[in-house]
Amino acid sequence: MKVSDFTIRSNTRLNDRNYLLKVTPAGNEPLPEMYPGQFVQIRVDNSPQVFLRRPISINYIDHQQNEIWLLIQRVGEGTAKISDLSAGETMNLLFPLGSSFSLPDQKGNFLLIGGGVGTAPLLFLGKKMREKGLEPEFLLGGRSEKDILQRDDFEHLGTLYCTTEDGSLGEKGFVTQHTILQKKRYDFIFTCGPKPMMVAVARYAKQNGISCEASLENLMACGFGACLCCIEKTIRGNVCACTEGPVFNINELTWLD
Amino acid sequence: MAGLKVRIGDLELKNPVMTASGTFGYGTEYSDFMDLGRLGGIFVKGTTLEPRQGNDYPRMAETPSGMLNSVGLQNKGVDYFVDHLYPQIKDYDTHMIVNVSGSTIEDYVACAEKLANLDKMPAIELNISCPNVKEGGMAFGTSCQSAAEVTREVRKVFPKTLIVKLSPNVTDITEIARAVEDEGADAVSLVNTFLGMAIDVESRSPKLSTITGGLSGPCIKPIAVRMVWQVYHAVRIPIIGMGGICNWQDAIEFILAGSTAIQVGTYNFIDPAATVKIVDGIEAYLQRHHIASVDELVGQINYL
Known part of the structure; x- marks a missing residue:
């Protein structure tokens, strides 16, 4: 740092x-x-x-x-x-x-699900996966077409699926309603976005036995583990989202309890 | 080189700049940003007899020129500190001082006893002013009788330098300062956070899970300076002043108001190397004003 x-x-x-x-x-x-x-x-x-x-x-x-x-x-x-x-x-x-997403060691089906400005870290993750010879796919959601940011950059890295609430781009609805989730079996999901979206993604992943990591956006003051303000309740107790996260495996979180 | 050394009880500090408990972790969190050996002392996170998970999220709300927090003394307990954290920090070239908190007098005493045995723990800061715990904490610091009692009992088991951290959430802070001085405190540190509250107008919900929390940052500085000045005229023991210090000018202001040493708190979050800049700034100030020792400035206000 x-x-x-x-x-x-x-x-x-x-x-x-x-x-x-x-x-x-x-x-x-x-x-x-x-x-x-x-x-x-x-x-x-x-x-x-x-x-x-x-x-x-x-x-x-x-x-x-x-x-x-x-x-x-x-x-x-x-x-x-x-x-x-x-x-x-x-x-x-x-x-x-903070911590980072796990970069998978082996090839597989990887889906990076983002909502709103929460898509931001997924571009960098997609690039790192590409550099390792992995093939990331992206599922991005927003209210409307204009809210799906950096589409060209994402498409450059892998297949891009979209959902919008008004149906102006991709399928109408929320990311967890996209038909690709019924059609294809993924090995690992990485997600970042509004908490209700990430909770829904985590629930889908857990129900389908898919590994899943989520990047949290807790309010924080320092960002390096000194103030203890940004805590997330985990199976290990309260931990700092800034140092132990922001990326957590969903099995560590208590969202679905 | 200008004299930066100051004395608090039996402690000789290489300079008057220290860090406020709860804003500096155990020092290790800051080692990427600065040489910890440049500090006069490090006050580590509030430590209790038993481990505590602290309060629920959200624990923080930004406010104009400051922030509210309701961390609630999250820590792994004094035994964990003694066994796992103390060995990591004991050899830093500065004074490591533990902030001790509790719900009962017995808790404070038991915690202080365990810390008294540590060779490189020259002092403790008794936290009778935490506004974010349901029992104890600030309750001890808001009446002269309970402040005196907890100081008296801890004094019996802790022979080294005993600093008592005062709450500003009182009618007359000088009464509390006198009460702890009378029971053998070697110094007082002030101020802890002010009890505050913030509400989100859209959701109409409090911004903190605990509804109220402790206000810190530059917004409290003028009140803290006033309280230091009042306490300086009420007690003979040294004062460690704090409350919104961001730069060397703020530090000098607290020294002029009557602080022998100062603590930097919330501003560490914004500039993690602020403390070393403050040390350099104080030294330059002393040279510019031809002052041999920072001691000479304590309480030396030129009244209008």
């Missing part, structure tokens, strides 16, 4: 409230090894309303460009200030933080 200033290379608005920031170390030092599921803590200065850093998952690492990609959903004042940053400006990051 370290704290460094980063320069914003580009800030692209993807839809009405999501922004893709590509950032590179201000001192041009090469990025350390980072793993899918890990996150950064972004410092937001000059606002009394925004005191704490904002945890944002790593969307993608472009080692050639020495860039971290961060997908920012404009929700409150903190993410608004971050998404207002322009190319050339700097931001301070605490990184890399």
